[in-house]
């Protein structure tokens with residue numbers, strides 16, 4: 001059951017560097033990211049999958065020295081579009097038309113509406129919107145990792161400008177939003193692993209309006 005896996009998962013603080021996430025599990029986690037829904041279906045981010053130890057050491061140094069960055073076997077970097085351009089918007093609409101093989105006037109009106117709105121906006125507003133979509137994928141990735149019984153640590157604790165520099169993201173029209181090491185918990189070395197999962201009560205979280 002999904003809820004059992006969500007109880008099992010936690011933001012691992014110490015990962016075992018000797019353990020490797022198997023290729024089939026990684027592929028399924030990445031496929032879950034690819035299937036994540038996004039606003040207008042634009043999929044306005046890319047995910048870098050980094051195994052290179054040297055690069056991960058450099059990233060660790062600008063990520064509060066969080067050991068999971070190198071002790072996990074893979075580091076996912078969710079990098080969002082730096083802005084919306086007509087080209088980026090058209091690419092998605094054209095691909096949908098091609099793959100579905102249909103032409104729909106409502107769909108084309110929707111394309112025109114986005115083209116008349118997004119590219120003209122402040123790039124920072126566009127990046128923030130794109131980054132929110134990357135976070136949806138982060139959520140899917142956390143759930144998918146839990147489903148595969150792979151540990152992960154979602155991380156905002158890093159310097160995004162420095163990470164962009166290390167990975168050359170700006171030249172690709174991308175900016176880092178959030179990162180996530182994947183690996184296996186080092187149960188003996190992790191202070192958090194046996195602590196109770198603490199969440200707000202249902203009463204304080206949900207307002208039912210009948």
Ligand SMILES: Cc1cc2nc3c(=O)[nH]c(=O)nc-3n(C[C@H](O)[C@H](O)[C@H](O)COP(=O)(O)O)c2cc1C
Pocket residue numbers: 009010011012013066153154155156157158178197
């Ligand atoms: C977007 C995001 C950023 C986070 N950044 C960090 C981080 O940089 N380092 C860390 O150890 N945990 C980080 N966390 C983990 C949270 O503190 C953790 O998920 C939360 O306290 C709930 O605990 P649990 O995930 O262990 O159930 C982050 C979580 C999210 C969702």
